[in-house]
Amino acid sequence: MSAGVASRAVIAPESPYQASVGELLRRSDAYSRSLYPPAASYLIDADQLARPNVRFLVARIDGNAVGCGAVVLGADGEGELKRIFVADEARGQRLGARLVEALEALARAEDVRLLRLETGPYSLPALALYRRLGYRECAAFGDYPDDPLSVFMEKNLV
Structure with missing residues (x-):
């Protein structure tokens, strides 16, 4: 897939219950399982992605679902990025950055001031992406255990 094709990607809110999106989520699950044990995986499912406090985006190229991500809106101006994933065939084309930036825009529109995320130490491309976009390491938050x-x-959006 060329950079020109990826630049034509359409990123939009969609239902997580579509078959093509379900397949993308299964691919995300498999990727996570290849890196981490189940106890260290905090993926949310389609039912959680469909909740009223979640904004879920899908990236499509030529109609094919190749990426996704969500922001979970919390209390007091906080939000959490979840399910950021780009399929193998679309990686290296800035699609992950475009997804995160679109989610940040949605979060700002919902008056989110602080956006947080949890990822793993073996997710090197994701860590590089988040750092490049201004995210900085912080302490465990919410219900997450402090786990190696x-x-x-986190990133301040204001």
Whole structure:
């Protein structure tokens, strides 16, 4: 896939219950399982992605679902990025950055001031992406345990 094709990607809110999106989520699950044990995986499922406090985006190229991500809106101006994933065939084309930037825009529109995320230490491309976009490591937050297989990051949106 060329950079020109990826630049034509359409990123939009979609239902997580579509078959093509379900396949993308299964691929995300498999990727996570290849890196981390189940106890260190904090993926949310389609039912959680469909909740009223979640904004879920899908990236499509030529109609094919090749990426996704969500922001979970919390209390007091905080939000959490979840399910950021780009399929193998679309990686290296800035699609992950475009997804995160679109989610940040949605979060700002919902008056989110602080955006957080949890990822793992073996997710090197994701860590590089988040750092490049201004996310900095922070302490565990919410219900997450302080775990060596978790890296917590945050970014002020104001």
